[in-house]
Amino acid sequence: DVELVESGGGPVQAGGSLRLSCAISGFTSEDYSIGWFRQAPGNERERVSCIDNSDGKTWYADSVKGRFAVNSDNSKSAVYLQMSSLKPEDTAAYYCAALLMCTVGNDWIMATPVDGWGQGAQVTVFS
Numbered sequence: 001d002v003e004l005v006e007s008g009g010g011p012v013q014a015g016g017s018l019r020l021s022c023a024i025s026g027f028t029s030e031d032y033s034i035g036w037f038r039q040a041p042g043n044e045r046e047r048v049s050c051i052d053n054s055d056g057k058t059w060y061a062d063s064v065k066g067r068f069a070v071n072s073d074n075s076k077s078a079v080y081l082q083m084s085s086l087k088p089e090d091t092a093a094y095y096c097a098a099l100l101m102c103t104v105g106n107d108w109i110m111a112t113p114v115d116g117w118g119q120g121a122q123v124t125v126f127s
Contacts, residue, residue: 001025001026001115002024002025002026002027002032002098002114002115003024003025003026003115003118004022004023004024004025004034004096004097004098004118005022005023005118005119006020006021006022006094006095006096006118006119006120006121007020007021007023007121008020008021008121009093009094009120009121009122009123010122010123010124011124011125011126012086012123012124012125012126013125013126013127014086014087014088014125014126014127015085015086016086016125017082017083017084017085017086018083018086018123019080019081019082019083020036020080020081020083020094020096020121020123021078021079021080022034022036022078022079022080022081022096023077023078024077024078024079024098025077027098028074028077029051029053029072029074029077029079030053030074031053031098032053032098032099032100032114033050033051033052033053033054033098033099033100033101033102033111034050034051034053034070034072034079034096034097034098034099035047035048035049035050035051035096035097035099035102035111035113036048036049036050036070036081036094036095036096037094037095037096037097038090038092038093038094038095038123039092039093039095039120040091040092040093043092045095046061047059047061047108047110048060048061048064048068048081048094049061049064049068049070049081050070050099050102050103050108050111051070051071051072051079051102052101052102052103056072057102058070059102059103059108063089064083064090067083067084067085067086068081068082068083068084069081069082069084070082079096081094081096083123086123086125087125088125088126088127089125090123090125091123091124091125092122092123093120093121093122093123094120094121094122094123095117095118095120095121096118097113097114097116097117097118098113098114098115099111099112099113099114100114
């Protein structure tokens with residue numbers, strides 16, 4: 001079974017950093033692309049980042065570009081989202097998901113997870 005578990009969330013002061021971890025089992029990061037998403041109360045879930053399993057190419061939402069970085073560690077069966085210069089508007093529940101692809105052609109898509117959503121990791125940025 002495909003399973004992903006997020007961890008590393010918590011409260012952080014604006015301007016600070018956090019690293020979220022996505023522990024994967026039942027597959028490797030070479031099998032599926034891994035996307036990071038977030039959802040704030042009252043808002044729809046949105047894309048944050050994606051790392052393509054075929055070539056390691058990464059994608060970022062404009063709102064986090066230059067502040068967030070995604071990388072995978074196949075030896076640890078984990079994918080990480082390093083978040084820096086955090087802002088209160090980054091407050092949300094963050095989810096990782098296994099995806100068949102990050103893109104269609106050159107377009108980053110809002111792909112459907114292969115096996116649903118995990119419990120997420122809450123990130124709260126206070127000013």
